[in-house]
Each structure stands twice: as structure tokens, then as C-alpha cells.
């Protein structure tokens with residue numbers, strides 16, 4: 106039986122989701138705000154290029170094509186109710202409804218939920234919509250321990266941390282004042298030190314099933330320097346843990362996520378269904394939650410989905426029908442993703458530059474590649490202003506996976522840059538040493 110599946114979204118995360126659906130036997134359709142060449146090929150051009158927040162068009166395209174279910178890649182349509190709109194029109198979705206998507210859409214909602222349900226991983230925070238009490242709360246937290254987080258989606262650009270983006274009380278006050286002027290509510294939150302990890306899960310309303318842990322790298326340049334980006338690359342280990350994150354830590358984070366899913370239902374009356382991304386940090390005081398995302402990660406989806414052994418269509422229908430089978434399997438392999446970005450990204454990226462891809466050599470090496478923010482004209486690929494392509498190495502151990510990713514990157518030419526250090530032994534050891542020093 107043909108399963109007609111719609112992917113909504115246009116980046117590398119959606120490219121790998123689409124590939125995994127096709128590998129599992131789906132007939133793929135794609136609805137995207139800009140044309141992803143990978144999705145165009147995987148779906149044999151069964152595509153529509155149009156705004157991902159135009160629900161009427163998405164519903165029309167789904168009905169015209171007799172779509173069996175949709176998978177929503179990015180957060181933006183989720184937090185404005187794409188799932189509710191599609192479901193009202195008889196199209197089941199992998200993704201949370203608007204009430205449940207608040208776990209990503211509102212940081213104030215999430216912190217309040219964790220507080221009310223006494224969930225251990227919560228951090229100290231207070232929400233504001235004016236400058237009243239801001240100064241005294243900065244004093245309470247301690248100037249050097251302050252993070253400012255706008256409440257809603259900011260595409261990764263709104264969170265500002267003392268020591269990284271803000272360097273004095275005045276800087277913090279000025280940023281808060283800017284948010285007040287924009288009528289944006291915000292949190293002042295406790296800053297914690299540790300190693301971050303991503304726990305992506307499949308959620309069917311009740312069950313929360315873990316996938317291999319991943320660590321992302323947000324800074325643009327080597328040794329975690331330079332401006333923040335959407336993520337310059339990521340790695341995962343063959344045992345699905347991290348050398349500094351134990352199974353006990355994962356169990357703790359997973360128990361937390363199960364409590365959050367139950368609390369979301371209790372609080373909103375809506376079951377959380379879809380992918381739930383837990384952005385956690387291991388600190389000297391235990392596992393703490395940095396953020397939830399109501400979707401898979403980008404780049405982290407590229408680390409886990411190519412390892413999936415269980416049929417992805419079965420997982421998607423399990424999520425939709427609330428009867429996920431818990432024994433989901435992944436290959437015991439390590440992965441390294443290196444993102445290629447246009448020179449100058451994220452500050453002044455060089456757009457409309459030619460990207461030459463040696464596909465034959467990539468295949469020989471065994472490196473996978475996913476298109477992000479690039480466009481195709483004729484047979485040629487060009488950059489835009491965001492990350493261009495994710496290159497993935499997969500192997501029995503991290504060192505070998507890093508080599509494959511590195512060789513893969515050499516098959517791409519153009520005015521691009523990437524972080525050579527992601528997935529290397531040296532960077533991993535630095536993470537291990539950092540964690541050891543905090544736990545002493």
C-alpha cells in the first residue's frame with residue numbers, strides 16, 4: 106500500500122526526514138517556503154513552494170494529493186497551529202498541537218510548568234514584561250549568573266548570556282529595556298556551567314522514547330569561539346551516550362521529559378505528540394533543562410535518522426495513533442556532522458556563490474550530504490545567507506566517522522567554511538576535562 110507522506114519545511118532537517126520516510130517506503134510530497142533540491146528529487150518533484158505558514162495552501166495541497174499524513178519539520182508553523190488546522194481537515198500530523206507546542210513557543214510557559222509540577226531539571230527564573238524588579242532580580246541571581254531570554258521564538262538570536270553577549274549590569278538593563286520597548290515578555294534566568302547535550306525523543310501522547318544523544322556546536326569558529334549560529338555541526342557516539350553523560354543521566358532527563366509530557370496534558374488538556382527535543386546541560390548540581398524544542402534538531406536530526414533501523418513510517422503512525430512500539434532501534438555507530446556555511450556567516454554571509462559538489466566522490470567515501478539554505482538553478486547549487494550543507498560521516502567509532510565527514514567536506518568547493526574541530530579527539534577530550542573539573 107502506498108503511504109503518501111507530506112514533509113513541511115525546507116532545510117537539511119527536512120531533507121533527512123524526507124530521506125528517512127522514502128527509505129521506509131513512503132511516497133513523498135514536500136511543501137516548502139524555498140525549494141530544497143534534495144526534497145525536490147526525493148519527491149520526484151511532487152512539491153509546492155509557498156509560505157509554510159499559509160495553512161490554506163498546505164491543506165489544499167494535501168487534499169489535492171490525498172496525503173495520508175504530514176510531518177512538520179520546523180517550529181514556526183507548529184507554534185501557530187499547523188497541526189490543529191490540518192487535523193481539522195482530516196489530515197493527521199506528526200507534530201504537537203498549538204497548546205502543546207508552547208513547550209517551545211513560550212519559555213515562560215515551560216519554566217512555569219516545570220515549577221508547578223516540581224520537575225527537578227528546572228532553573229531559577231522570573232518573568233517580566235516591564236523593568237519593575239529587573240534590577241533587584243539581577244542582584245538576586247548575581248550579575249555574572251544572568252541569562253536574558255525573550256519569551257517567544259527568536260530563531261536562536263534572542264537569548265543573551267552574561268559573559269558572552271552582555272558584559273555589565275548596564276548591558277543587561279539595556280537589553281531588557283529593548284525587549285520592554287518591543288512589548289516582548291522575557292525571563293531572567295540562572296546561568297549554569299556544564300556540558301550541553303541533546304536528547305531527541307518520539308512522543309505519542311504518553312510514551313517518550315529516547316534516541317541517541319547528540320552534542321551540537323553553536324559557535325561559528327573553532328574552539329567554540331565567534332558568534333552564535335544555528336549550529337555548525339554535531340556528533341554522536343556508537344554507544345548512544347557521551348563519554349561525560351552516563352545512562353543514569355539520560356534516564357534522569359528522560360524521566361523529566363515524561364513528567365513534562367504528562368504535565369502538558371494536565372495543564373492544557375492536549376496530549377503532546379511528535380518529536381520533543383530536550384536541550385539539557387550536565388552541571389555539578391545535576392541535569393538541568395536549557396530549552397525544549399517541539400521538533401527535531403538541526404543539525405541533530407542528521408545524526409540520528411540515518412542510524413534508524415526501525416521503519417520510520419511505523420514510528421510516525423505510532424505517534425499519530427498513540428501506540429508507539431517502544432523497541433525502536435538504531436545502529437550502534439558514531440556520527441559526525443559538519444555544516445558548511447557561506448564565508449562571512451552569520452554576520453555578513455556571501456550569498457549567490459556557486460557550490461560545486463563531487464557527488465561521485467562523496468558516494469565513494471560513504472559520506473552523506475543534506476541541503477540546507479542553498480538553491481538550485483539548472484544543475485548548479487548556490488549559497489543563500491544561511492548554512493549551506495550538512496556533511497555526515499558514519500562509522501564504527503567517532504574517530505573514523507570524523508575522518509569520513511572531513512573527507513566528505515573536501516568534496517565540496519565554493520566560498521564556504523566549516524569547523525574542522527567538530528568530532529575530533531581533541532575537542533572531545535576538552536569536553537571530558539571540562540566535565541571532570543566541574544564534578545571534582
Ligand code: GLY
Nearest residue numbers: 321336402403404
Ligand atoms: N541545534 C539546535 C536546534 O535545533 O535548535
